[in-house]
Amino acid sequence: MTGPARTTAPPGGRIGSPAGVVGVLVAAALLAVSHIYVTIPLVSAVADGYATAVTAAAWIGSGFGFAFAVGNLVFPTISDYVDPRHVMAAGLGAVAVAGVVAGLAPNLPVLVGARVVQGFVAPAVPPVALAYLPRVLPERFRGTALAVLSSCFLLSGILGQAWSLSIGSAFGWRWAFWGLVPLLLAVAALIPMLPAAPRPTAPGSLPAVFGTLARMVRRPRMLAAYTAAFTFLLAFVGMYVALQASGTELGADDPVTSLLLRLPGLPGIVVGLFGGVFIRRWGPHWTGAGAFLTAAAGLGIEAAGGPLWVTLAGSAVFVAGLAVAVPAAVTLVGLASGPARGAGMAGYAFLVGAGASLGPLLAGALAGGGFALTCGVLAAILLVPAFAFAVSRPARA
Structure with missing residues (x-):
């Protein structure tokens, strides 16, 4: 993770243009990071649904956040040993599976548990993508691409809440999780088509x-x-x-x-x-x-x-x-x-x-x-x- 990267050019993927690479990574980052915010408008509805206190229901957000912090230490290290495209694709797939469980949760502990899993695996995308992007793009595109990708951390806050406010109010809070599953799986399928990145020589x-x-x-x-x-x-x-x-x-x-x-x-x-x-x-x-x-x-x-x-x-x-x-x-x-x-x-x-x-x-x-x-x-x-x-x-x- 801390060693220098090889300078040989990576093999091309089916999505090889800078715009295509950035577009896929932006979609992946938005979907992963939006899960931090997607529950903000849902806490009251979850508390009512399980007949529990709002302070207890708030753990669907805080539990995710604590696990997200830990995952941010783990997955960048893993991506030094495993193809970062596979790490990101598997992470999105795991977020999708945990999202299905969250939508089906019969009680608050199961929902919090599913959110903790989502929080732990979601960092398989943002920090890995930030490290991967400079390795596969020409130098003249890197600054702009990193700025666009970094903006996803805040943009996902607006989009994640907008998603919950619209879907949750129309179909119920469970659909705020289920509705993201097809999007997560679709982007996960695109990530392996990106160019391969050179590996660090001393992970x-x-x-x-x-x-x-x-x-x-x-x-x-x-x-x-x-x-x-x-x-x-x-x-x-x-x-x-x-x-x-x-x-x-x-x-x-x-x-x-x-x-x-x-x-x-x-x-x-x-x-x-x-x-x-x-x-x-x-x-x-x-x-x-x-x-x-x-x-x-x-x-x-x-x-x-x-x-x-x-x-x-x-x-x-x-x-x-x-x-x-x-x-x-x-x-x-x-x-x-x-x-x-x-x-x-x-x-x-x-x-x-x-x-x-x-x-x-x-x-x-x-x-x-x-x-x-x-x-x-x-x-x-x-x-x-x-x-x-x-x-x-x-x-x-």
């Missing part, structure tokens, strides 16, 4: 990954990037969980209005595609610091209350800030990791998943104080990575 074991991470985490740049990784989805998921819980307070008490509340995030995600331009102009440290300050300001606008359009505007600013912060953090991981980029990305992905798992729990703990309090606390949390990015900047950078 690392999982213990080696932990040893490498222990050394790298002492570097200021890596600490800043890892602080960012933990807060990305903590804030993103936490805000949308609070938004869902406060729908009536905000005037969104039906699925259509709830869906409209999420749409302002889409323009913000598009801004993230220009993150590479900002990084080249101002460097990853100042870009990341400014992006997190922007995201915190967006949450501050949401916390201020007022007309609904103000909340929507704050949401757009918040998502735009996070969308630019993501490539800045990934760039710092690369700078701090050096030749151990794989290990660095594994730790990064682990912390992204850990933040996603704690987002619903934090939002639930703050729910009694209302939507404004949750946004205010999350805004304060985002000031930490903003400060870390600023102070980790080398004197000559």
Whole structure:
């Protein structure tokens, strides 16, 4: 995982064009990562269906998140030994099987168990795809392709919730799982048609990954990037969980209005595609610091209350800030990791998943104080990575 890659060109697959490769990987990443968010609008319906407390039902999201964090350490390592195309295809297939079980779950423990399985196997796609993509694309396409693929982490948050709000309200929450199964299997069938990637010459074991991470985490740049990784989805998921819980307070008490509340995030995600331009102009440290300050300001606008359009505007600013912060953090991981980029990305992905798992729990703990309090606390949390990015900047950078 941490060794250099061979430089020989990989054999071609039936899907060999850069656009085709990126398209398949984007579809795979969206389907895998959307499972983090697909249950956010479903928690109340699941609680009602099983006659249990909402706090207990929330584990369909948090259980997934904790398992997702662990899987992010395991599958990038496996992909050093096994063809990454097979890892990604098998991961999507396993998510599909667990989705069938989730839809059939007779009780909450079975549903949580199925979600934990989904969370563990879903990372067979995103971090593996991020490592695979640069190995098979010409250098001139890599920057843009990685920016597009990285945007899937936030875009899937909007699409995953939109899927649940539309399918769940029309056919019931179980169909939110079942309806994704054919899509997962279809994309899994396309992945083996992608080009084969050159293998690392010295793949690392999982213990080696932990040893490498222990050394790298002492570097200021890596600490800043890892602080960012933990807060990305903590804030993103936490805000949308609070938004869902406060729908009536905000005037969104039906699925259509709830869906409209999420749409302002889409323009913000598009801004993230220009993150590479900002990084080249101002460097990853100042870009990341400014992006997190922007995201915190967006949450501050949401916390201020007022007309609904103000909340929507704050949401757009918040998502735009996070969308630019993501490539800045990934760039710092690369700078701090050096030749151990794989290990660095594994730790990064682990912390992204850990933040996603704690987002619903934090939002639930703050729910009694209302939507404004949750946004205010999350805004304060985002000031930490903003400060870390600023102070980790080398004197000559």
